[in-house]
Amino acid sequence: MKHLLSLAIALCIMGNAIAQMDEPIIASDSLEISSNPTNPKDSLPYAMVAGGSKGIGYAIAVALAKRNYNLILIARGYDTLVAAKGKLEALYPIHVEILSYDLAKEESAGAIAKWCIDRNIKLKVLCNVAGLGGDHDYLRLPLDSLRYMVNLNVESCMAMSLLLLPLLEKNAPSYILNVASMAGFAPIPSKNMYSATKAAVISFSYGLRNQLKKKKISVSCLAPGPVFTKPQIKRVTKERLGWFGMQMAVPPKKVGEVAVKKTLKKKMIIIPGTWTKISATIIRTLPKRWMAGIYGGLGG
Numbered sequence: 001m002k003h004l005l006s007l008a009i010a011l012c013i014m015g016n017a018i019a020q021m022d023e024p025i026i027a028s029d030s031l032e033i034s035s036n037p038t039n040p041k042d043s044l045p046y047a048m049v050a051g052g053s054k055g056i057g058y059a060i061a062v063a064l065a066k067r068n069y070n071l072i073l074i075a076r077g078y079d080t081l082v083a084a085k086g087k088l089e090a091l092y093p094i095h096v097e098i099l100s101y102d103l104a105k106e107e108s109a110g111a112i113a114k115w116c117i118d119r120n121i122k123l124k125v126l127c128n129v130a131g132l133g134g135d136h137d138y139l140r141l142p143l144d145s146l147r148y149m150v151n152l153n154v155e156s157c158m159a160m161s162l163l164l165l166p167l168l169e170k171n172a173p174s175y176i177l178n179v180a181s182m183a184g185f186a187p188i189p190s191k192n193m194y195s196a197t198k199a200a201v202i203s204f205s206y207g208l209r210n211q212l213k214k215k216k217i218s219v220s221c222l223a224p225g226p227v228f229t230k231p232q233i234k235r236v237t238k239e240r241l242g243w244f245g246m247q248m249a250v251p252p253k254k255v256g257e258v259a260v261k262k263t264l265k266k267k268m269i270i271i272p273g274t275w276t277k278i279s280a281t282i283i284r285t286l287p288k289r290w291m292a293g294i295y296g297g298l299g300g
């Protein structure tokens with residue numbers, strides 16, 4: 001039991017070594033890059049992936065494309081969006097729209113929703129994936145960096161869900177997938193705000209699921225452990241957990257596939273990988289006060 005608990009904690013720490021907060025926080029100007037949607041493929045339903053140009057979001061986009069959804073991908077980087085659109089349209093008989101917005105900016109969700117409503121987009125799936133975190137986020141980062149993380153991880157998810165609700169309701173049965181993390185299951189002192197934002201996403205998803213049940217909109221929440229979306233996650237996992245950590249990680253492609261499959265099956269909490277699931281069960285069972293102490297003791 002002791003070993004299993006240590007493993008669960010180590011996994012949780014590793015699983016959330018995602019996009020680092022030392023990344024410069026540049027609020028790029030909103031830039032709309034859209035084609036004229038007169039494509040015959042527009043008879044297919046649409047899925048939006050906010051944070052869909054790379055990593056888990058791109059894997060979710062692939063899994064949706066396989067199931068014949070047209071896509072609207074949102075991210076900041078124009079070149080990555082164009083590359084993602086090119087790959088997806090070459091592989092699948094779908095149409096991909098790309099919108100370049102910084103989702104941490106307050107006005108982005110409104111502009112994106114207006115773009116969709118003006119075009120009467122047949123939106124059936126909304127995936128709120130974009131998020132960032134990293135080690136030592138609280139007490140070590142300036143307030144504007146912390147606010148940026150809160151805005152991206154929580155506010156954008158809340159605003160996108162609310163403002164796109166009219167289209168999701170019109171096209172029901174429909175689906176919302178919010179991406180949290182295993183870090184959301186218990187407080188991690190060194191990742192205090194990241195962990196708190198992901199806990200908020202989990203709690204928000206539970207409540208929203210209940211609120212939208214009668215509207216035939218299903219809400220799911222993905223809570224992954226380690227996913228090697230960038231080299232530093234793999235490096236740190238290997239350094240801290242060795243061979244065992246490498247076995248624990250779930251490839252992005254599989255995370256995307258599991259997330260979409262289970263979202264369409266209306267599952268509430270989605271945790272890819274057997275070991276991650278076991279770890280999450282242990283973490284969720286223990287009192288949060290204990291978990292904060294255990295993580296703190298481990299330097300987590």
Ligand SMILES: NC(=O)c1ccc[n+]([C@@H]2O[C@H](COP(=O)([O-])OP(=O)(O)OC[C@H]3O[C@@H](n4cnc5c(N)ncnc54)[C@H](OP(=O)(O)O)[C@@H]3O)[C@@H](O)[C@H]2O)c1
Pocket residue numbers: 014015016017018019050051052053054055056057074075076077078080101102103104129130131132133152179180181182223224225226227228229230233
């Ligand atoms: N990887 C893991 O181990 C792991 C574990 C648990 C949970 N998660 C969660 O899974 C989600 C995705 O993680 P990931 O590792 O796949 O990240 P990633 O590889 O960095 O991809 C993030 C995606 O979101 C976009 N994005 C980032 N910031 C944005 C912003 N401010 N506005 C608009 N788009 C933005 C990125 O494009 P641009 O940079 O061009 O904007 C990219 O398309 C996050 O919410 C993360 O917390 C990840």
